[in-house]
Amino acid sequence: MNPFTHxxxxxxxxxxxxxxxxxxxxxxTARSIVVLPAAVLDLLANGELHTKKGAVFQxxxxxxxxxxxxxxxxxxxxxxxxxxxxxxxxxxxxxxxxVIHCTASLEAKTGVEMxxxxxxxxxxxxxxxxxxxxxxxxxxxxxKLVEKTGGKSDFKRS
Numbered sequence: 001m002n003p004f005t006h007x008x009x010x011x012x013x014x015x016x017x018x019x020x021x022x023x024x025x026x027x028x029t030a031r032s033i034v035v036l037p038a039a040v041l042d043l044l045a046n047g048e049l050h051t052k053k054g055a056v057f058q059x060x061x062x063x064x065x066x067x068x069x070x071x072x073x074x075x076x077x078x079x080x081x082x083x084x085x086x087x088x089x090x091x092x093x094x095x096x097x098x099v100i101h102c103t104a105s106l107e108a109k110t111g112v113e114m115x116x117x118x119x120x121x122x123x124x125x126x127x128x129x130x131x132x133x134x135x136x137x138x139x140x141x142x143x144k145l146v147e148k149t150g151g152k153s154d155f156k157r158s
Contacts, residue, residue: 021109024151027148030145031144032120036098060123071115083106083112083115085106100127104119
């Protein structure tokens, strides 16, 4: 048996057939971490970075939500999903890292892990884009799924 769900019996790529699955509430949260150099972090005021391009975190939140909604257009074998909710939260932690959490949810036959991962990733890339004029020493790291509920099994890690 092939362990890859997107490879059919003939060894060709294909969408996963979810027609026999039951609809359930599905939620996923992904996290990306952006490490900004001290010179960029010094511009942080009241939990937001302001650049000539605008408010960085607010723009990244909007970009992350927009990207999560378009995941089925970006990842070839993802099912197109009508998200019922998507949130992006951005915080600076004690280690002075920018931590992005994207949570996507809906009632459907398939999960929203990819939507959460795409949302967190694009929010991180937006921060990079908006801050790159200040420094090229920005690092995006550790984009990962941190939680999922619904479907066959639930999953959680820190």
